Amino acid sequence: MSNKKRDAKRVGQVRRLTALMVIAILLAVIAFAGFRCQKKLQDGTFSLLSSSSEAPPLVTNTATPDSSSSTSTETLAEATAAPTTEPPTEPPTDPPTEPPTEPDESWKLTLVNRWNKLPEGSSDISLVSLSNGNAVDARIYSDLQAMFDAARAQGLSPMVREGYRTHADQQAMMDEYINRYLAEGCTDEEARQKAESYVAIPGTSEHELGLAVDINSTTDDAWPLYNWLAANAHEYGFILRYPDGKTSITGIDYEPWHYRYVGKEAAVEIYARQITLEEYLQ
Ligand SMILES: [Zn+2]
Numbered sequence: 001m002s003n004k005k006r007d008a009k010r011v012g013q014v015r016r017l018t019a020l021m022v023i024a025i026l027l028a029v030i031a032f033a034g035f036r037c038q039k040k041l042q043d044g045t046f047s048l049l050s051s052s053s054e055a056p057p058l059v060t061n062t063a064t065p066d067s068s069s070s071t072s073t074e075t076l077a078e079a080t081a082a083p084t085t086e087p088p089t090e091p092p093t094d095p096p097t098e099p100p101t102e103p104d105e106s107w108k109l110t111l112v113n114r115w116n117k118l119p120e121g122s123s124d125i126s127l128v129s130l131s132n133g134n135a136v137d138a139r140i141y142s143d144l145q146a147m148f149d150a151a152r153a154q155g156l157s158p159m160v161r162e163g164y165r166t167h168a169d170q171q172a173m174m175d176e177y178i179n180r181y182l183a184e185g186c187t188d189e190e191a192r193q194k195a196e197s198y199v200a201i202p203g204t205s206e207h208e209l210g211l212a213v214d215i216n217s218t219t220d221d222a223w224p225l226y227n228w229l230a231a232n233a234h235e236y237g238f239i240l241r242y243p244d245g246k247t248s249i250t251g252i253d254y255e256p257w258h259y260r261y262v263g264k265e266a267a268v269e270i271y272a273r274q275i276t277l278e279e280y281l282q
Contacts (some may be wrong), residue, residue, distance in 0.1 A: 018115055029087050041188050041262050047095045059127055061101075065144065088218070088248045102245065106205075107139070107211075107260065107261065108237075108262050108263040108266065109262055109263075109266060109281060110209060110211070110282075111277060111278065112204060112208070113204060113249040113250060113251050113252070113278065114200070114201060114204050115251070116204070116205045117204055118167075118203050118204070118208055118209065122208070122209060125138075125209075125210050126138045127164055128141045130160055131211050132159065132160065132246060134160045134161075134162065134163035134164070134211060135163050135164040135210070136160070136210055137164065137210035137211055139260075140210075140211055140237070140261040143236045143238070143261065143264075143265075144160075144213065144238075145234070146236055147232070147233060147236035147238060150232065150236070151225065151228055151229070151232075154228060156217065156224060156225045156228055157217050157218040157219050157225070158215050158216070158217060158218075158225055158229075159213070159215070159216055159217070159218050160213050160216075161214045161215065161216040161257070162213065162214035163207070163210070163212075163214075164207060164208075164209075164210040165205060165208055166208070166277050167203065167208055170200065170202040170207070170208055171202045173199050174195055174196075174199050174201070174202055174267060177195035177199050177228055178192055179191075179196045180195075181194045181195060192273075200247050200252075206241065206258075206260055211260060211262075212258060212259065212261070213238075213258075213259050214255075214257045214259075215257050216257060222256075222257070226256040226257065228258070233259055233267070234264075234267040234268050234269075234270065234271035235264070236264070237263045237264040237266075237267045238260065238261050238262070238267060239259065239260055239262055239266075239270045240256070240259065241255070241258050241259060241260040241276075242254055242255040242258055243274075243276065247274050249278050249279065250277075250278060254261065260277065262277060262280075266280060
């Protein structure tokens with residue numbers, strides 16, 4: 001008991017000593033800062049501060065064209081620390097020179113078809129690999145996942161059969177078809193024309209954008225899935241890109257599996273108006 005009391009007393013002494021030391025250090029810091037301020041004022045380096053009848057220093061400093069930036073920032077720092085009798089300086093009232101830049105959303109509406117080739121630099125995208133080896137543009141991944149989750153909640157079994165395709169992939173696919181028709185005895189021109197009726201000409205496939213997916217069902221009957229997608233995909237920013245009866249506009253036959261990401265705003269409008277991306281962009 002007595003030991004504990006002695007300990008408590010010692011702890012109290014140590015605490016008082018520590019508090020005194022802290023106060024002493026604080027006093028020394030304040031005295032030093034005051035000395036520095038005074039010295040700089042006497043030097044005349046910060047003449048703006050010493051003229052009390054002038055406009056508030058902060059405004060003057062930022063508006064003075066010939067004062068170097070380092071000087072003015074230093075002055076501002078000193079101005080707030082100095083024990084001046086002047087009222088607190090007001091912040092500059094000028095609006096920011098540049099408004100905050102909005103993120104560029106134009107990528108969502110890139111038009112690629114047989115009349116509109118892929119824009120330059122569109123292969124410069126960051127991809128996300130899917131579990132089955134396909135890939136899509138990373139920017140559409142979360143909405144694609146949300147759409148698949150919703151479809152699965154309805155007992156459907158969607159899978160991405162085809163996502164991003166490189167230009168080389170697309171060319172290889174085209175070459176494969178052309179060679180197949182050549183082997184069947186077609187002329188070069190016939191083989192090319194036939195192949196192009198099945199395969200998009202390299203540089204004109206949405207799959208090269210990374211924003212298109214061919215969705216298939218892991219079950220035998222894909223139609224319940226196609227019907228669900230046709231009615232719900234727009235809520236996740238996707239559109240049925242090649243609807244029935246729109247071939248003259250899209251250049252591609254009806255493909256109930258090919259979905260294109262355009263963002264929710266555009267997808268909702270395209271769905272409501274039952275139009276194509278080409279018509280939406282007109
Ligand atoms: Zn496709």
